[in-house]
Amino acid sequence: MILGLYNYWIVIVLMMIGFYIMIAHGNLIKKIIGLNIFQTSVFIFYITIGKVDGGTAPILADGITRYSNPLPHVLILTAIVVGIATTALALALAVRIKEVYGSVEESEIQEKDNQKC
Amino acid sequence: MLAHLPILQVIVPLLAAPFCLILRRALLVWLFALIVSGSAFLISITLLQQVLASGTISYDLGGWSPPWGIEYRIDKLSAYLLLIISAISTVVLLAARISIQKEIPADRHTLFYILYLLSLAGMLGIIATGDIFNVFVFLEISSLSAYSLIALGKDRRALWASYQYLIMGTIGATFILISIGLMYQMTGTLNMEDLSRRLPEVAQTRTLFAAFAFFIVGVCLKLAMFPLHLWLPNAYSYAPSIVTAFLAATATKVAIYLLIRFTFSVFGISFSFTALPLQTIFLLLGLLGIFVASTAAIYQENVKHLFAYSSIAQIGYMIVGYSIGTTTGLMATLLHLFNHALMKSALFLALGAVIYRIGSAQLSAFQGLGRQMPFTMAAIVVGGLSLIGVPLTVGFVSKWYLILATIENGWWPVAVLILLGSLLAIVYVWRIVETAYFKEPAASIGQVKEAPLAFLVPVWVLVAANIYFGIDTRLSIQVAQAASQSLFGVAP
Numbered sequence: 001m002i003l004g005l006y007n008y009w010i011v012i013v014l015m016m017i018g019f020y021i022m023i024a025h026g027n028l029i030k031k032i033i034g035l036n037i038f039q040t041s042v043f044i045f046y047i048t049i050g051k052v053d054g055g056t057a058p059i060l061a062d063g064i065t066r067y068s069n070p071l072p073h074v075l076i077l078t079a080i081v082v083g084i085a086t087t088a089l090a091l092a093l094a095v096r097i098k099e100v101y102g103s104v105e106e107s108e109i110q111e112k113d114n115q116k117c
Numbered sequence: 118m119l120a121h122l123p124i125l126q127v128i129v130p131l132l133a134a135p136f137c138l139i140l141r142r143a144l145l146v147w148l149f150a151l152i153v154s155g156s157a158f159l160i161s162i163t164l165l166q167q168v169l170a171s172g173t174i175s176y177d178l179g180g181w182s183p184p185w186g187i188e189y190r191i192d193k194l195s196a197y198l199l200l201i202i203s204a205i206s207t208v209v210l211l212a213a214r215i216s217i218q219k220e221i222p223a224d225r226h227t228l229f230y231i232l233y234l235l236s237l238a239g240m241l242g243i244i245a246t247g248d249i250f251n252v253f254v255f256l257e258i259s260s261l262s263a264y265s266l267i268a269l270g271k272d273r274r275a276l277w278a279s280y281q282y283l284i285m286g287t288i289g290a291t292f293i294l295i296s297i298g299l300m301y302q303m304t305g306t307l308n309m310e311d312l313s314r315r316l317p318e319v320a321q322t323r324t325l326f327a328a329f330a331f332f333i334v335g336v337c338l339k340l341a342m343f344p345l346h347l348w349l350p351n352a353y354s355y356a357p358s359i360v361t362a363f364l365a366a367t368a369t370k371v372a373i374y375l376l377i378r379f380t381f382s383v384f385g386i387s388f389s390f391t392a393l394p395l396q397t398i399f400l401l402l403g404l405l406g407i408f409v410a411s412t413a414a415i416y417q418e419n420v421k422h423l424f425a426y427s428s429i430a431q432i433g434y435m436i437v438g439y440s441i442g443t444t445t446g447l448m449a450t451l452l453h454l455f456n457h458a459l460m461k462s463a464l465f466l467a468l469g470a471v472i473y474r475i476g477s478a479q480l481s482a483f484q485g486l487g488r489q490m491p492f493t494m495a496a497i498v499v500g501g502l503s504l505i506g507v508p509l510t511v512g513f514v515s516k517w518y519l520i521l522a523t524i525e526n527g528w529w530p531v532a533v534l535i536l537l538g539s540l541l542a543i544v545y546v547w548r549i550v551e552t553a554y555f556k557e558p559a560a561s562i563g564q565v566k567e568a569p570l571a572f573l574v575p576v577w578v579l580v581a582a583n584i585y586f587g588i589d590t591r592l593s594i595q596v597a598q599a600a601s602q603s604l605f606g607v608a609p
Contacts, residue, residue: 019288022284022288028280031284035284035287035288038288038291039287039291042291042294042295042298045295045298046298049298049301049302072298072301075250075301078250078254079253079294082253082254082257082261085257085261086257086261086283086287089261089264089265089283090280090283090284093264093268093276093279093280093283094280096268096276097276097277097280100273100276101273101277109277113274113277
């Protein structure tokens with residue numbers, strides 16, 4: 001039961017790792033990496049729910065009767081694209097932040113903002 | 118042509134956005150964006166008329182019938198929201214050209230309009246679609262463009278605010294994505310209409326409870342419900358004024374729409390209000406939000422910050438109305454959604470005019486502005502009165518219905534607390550009035566001229582709407598009531 005559903009466990013573990021990195025780390029780049037791991041876990045989750053035991057790719061061919069569900073895979077393709085766009089934007093922001101603050105550490109940025117006020 | 122309006126509503130701004138790149142000249146792009154937003158507004162008016170006359174419109178994208186194809190579904194609630202979003206967007210755009218001249222470098226003006234149109238398209242898409250995965254895609258389109266719009270702010274803190282919003286917003290959106298996946302896993306469908314029929318069959322499973330919990334947390338992050346509001350004050354304060362006026366009036370409203378749409382039309386009322394003690398949680402957090410955010414607003418030295426905190430408090434009122442769980446309560450939420458969009462766009466746009474003239478939104482810079490910029494300050498005063506809920510302004514109408522709904526339910530203490538919350542609003546609005554009208558202008562600033570007409574016209578259009586819909590409430594109440602009744606399944 002537990003071992004048979006190992007892919008769901010992978011999803012949960014990855015999700016928590018990503019979530020933890022986002023909360024616990026002050027480095028902006030590490031936060032983005034955490035975000036990526038978090039999103040990847042959701043990708044794996046979608047791919048998992050589309051898989052049918054013993055099913056193959058949904059291509060019409062002789063002798064094949066069991067197909068995996070292609071829809072979640074197509075959906076997650078869209079979500080992957082969204083994820084890439086998010087990562088690109090986050091990295092671009094991190095570059096600009098480094099330019100104007102001279103740092104990508106959350107604590108140092110906060111400190112510089114406080115001085116200015 | 119008329120049959121295709123539901124998709125045109127979304128696709129026109131979406132396709133227009135890259136088209137701006139070809140035009141390049143800032144003036145042309147502005148006119149083009151204005152025309153696009155204006156036509157979205159006209160489409161939404163037509164859609165609302167159609168829906169009120171002949172009921173829900175269902176549009177099959179590409180001719181594939183639902184639940185296989187993607188369905189666009191316009192009912193009273195979505196037509197009402199489409200109208201609010203496109204109307205605010207058009208009025209705000211009127212002032213955009215002059216406002217961004219001082220706040221955004223000239224080489225980024227075209228990009229600003231592109232992002233603006235994309236954000237608009239995303240929000241209209243969320244409302245128009247009847248497919249839950251489509252909701253996620255449009256949610257990300259509108260959010261990603263909103264992050265970039267905020268990062269255009271002049272202050273370097275805009276970058277940091279945008280980054281924080283990005284992290285929080287993406288967590289929220291991913292939570293919603295997980296919820297969509299779990300729902301698909303249980304039912305094998307993504308169509309809202311189809312889901313509402315199939316979800317009751319699996320209502321007692323853990324998976325559905327998990328989906329519901331993920332959705333609620335995700336959407337509450339997006340709508341900045343206390344205590345998940347931390348991204349909002351900085352994002353609104355450091356963004357360019359036009360962006361603040363646009364996002365404050367629309368972005369959180371769309372998230373509230375999502376909350377209502379999913380809990381009422383997808384999960385179903387009986388599940389949503391029994392699966393979790395949702396009413397109690399939302400009531401408590403809504404009231405806490407009103408008090409904490411209003412109190413925080415009183416202590417702000419920056420007027421943009423002040424109104425950003427006040428936005429969180431106003432979201433608290435909407436959440437309280439929602440938590441009552443009756444038709445009147447939901448109607449109060451929908452009315453406040455409409456009214457708050459009018460107030461906050463007027464206020465932030467007027468603030469934009471002040472920033473245009475004196476280059477600062479610090480409260481201390483407002484000294485004596487009552488005499489130097491009489492029309493702009495009068496607009497802020499009327500908007501402030503509306504925030505408090507003074508009769509003859511829209512704020513009064515929604516608070517009236519909110520209190521009516523609590524009393525109907527016998528929740529007297531809640532009604533008293535809502536009134537007390539309004540008293541806090543008096544305090545923070547008074548601080549601005551006092552500084553602007555009863556203090557001598559600071560010597561260092563010198564003579565300040567009234568804001569240019571390009572600002573005053575849209576500001577006063579919104580202020581006039583604030584007063585008009587406070588007196589003639591037929592349109593807003595009729596639609597809000599009809600939408601709320603149809604969500605509860607009561608025959609109108």
